[in-house]
Amino acid sequence: MKVLDLDAVRAFVLVADLHSFTRAADALDTTQSAVSLKLKRLEAHLGKQLVERTPRVVRLSADGTAFLGAARDLLNAHERALGALSVERRRLALGLSEHVASTDLTDLLAKLNAYDPGLVIELHLGTSTALLAQFDERRLDAVIVRSTPDEAPRDDASVLFSEPLVWLAAPAWLPRVGEPLPLALLTAPCNVRAVAIHALDEAGVAWREAFIGGGVATVGAAAAAGLAVAPLARRVAPRGLIDVGARLGLPTLPESRVALHSRLRDPRSLETLRLLTEGLGSGG
Known part of the structure; x- marks a missing residue:
């Protein structure tokens, strides 16, 4: 029976996640050559090429892609086994944009706790602008924020996914004829x-503020209650709202990017972030 080297498996997963031997080496506090050697030994042990190396790109082979899920499961099982004997308390200060947090946040937090029961999560919800400022002040370890295509991307941003913004309202809602379009919005400053x-x-549509909320949950509630139409991503809005943009002749809103900014490097924290970002991208 083949016994896998956990350090080599961990190096493989980090190379897969970070798309770089250099960044994986930084995360493991070792050298690029040491990571490369671990990968070669793992490939020799398995009799499969896991990573395709080119001067510019590091990507998984078909066998590497097939092995990645099992490798994650192995590392997670190892961490859970250690956690059963000794719970190490760790704290992560994370920022999550109000316009990114999904309605299934409860399920997502439960997954994080199941992975690492000793993790203390300090979660801050707010606007992307405010969270990025706190990240730059080193008050947060990582932030997940939303930006629009016309905003210049920062060098430290890792784009997770893109999704459209739409005009959402209650199914039977209609604006009053001859009156400006009532909007439910977050308080300024807010990119959305x-x-x-x-x-x-730009489209010459008259509008007025009908509701100003301190969070997406309140804006979504106002739209669901029939007070106004709200510009939101479907994923973060209450269930039951519908896109009324085409019906009302409203201008198409642009795609927006959801990006991660992080200074975390240790493998356990990186895995926590991966679970968080994957959960957000799938809606929880």
Whole structure:
């Protein structure tokens, strides 16, 4: 029976996640050559090529892709086994944009706790602008924020996924004839608010603020209650709201990017972030 070297498996998973031997070496506090040697020994042990190496790109082979899920399961099982004997308390200060947090946040937090029962999560919800400022001040270890295509991407941003913003309202909701379009918006400054207002102004659509909320949950509740239409991503909005943009002749809103900014490097924290980002991308 073949016994796998956990250090080599961990190096493989980090190379797969970070797409770089150099970044994987930094995360493991070792050298690039040491990581490369671990991978070669793992490949020799398995009799399969896991990683395709080119001067510019590091990507998984078909066998590497097939092995990745099992490798993660192996490392997670190892961590759980250690955790059963001794729970190490760790703290992560994370920032999550109000316009990114899904309605299934409860399920997502449960997954993080199941992976690492000793993890203390300090979760901050807020606007992307405010969270990035806190990240730059080193008050947060990582932030997940939303930006629009016209915003210049930062060098430290890792784009997780893109999704459209749409005009959402209750199914039977209609604006009053001859009156400005009532909007439910987050308080300024808010990138989504600014994008929506700009699109309406460019299209010559008259609008007014009907509801101003301190969070996406309150904005979604106002739309569901029939107070107004809200510019949101479907994934973060309450169930039951529908896209009324085409019906009302409203301008199409742009795709927006969800990006991760992180200074975390240790493998356990990186795995926690991966679970979080995958959960957000799938809606929880």
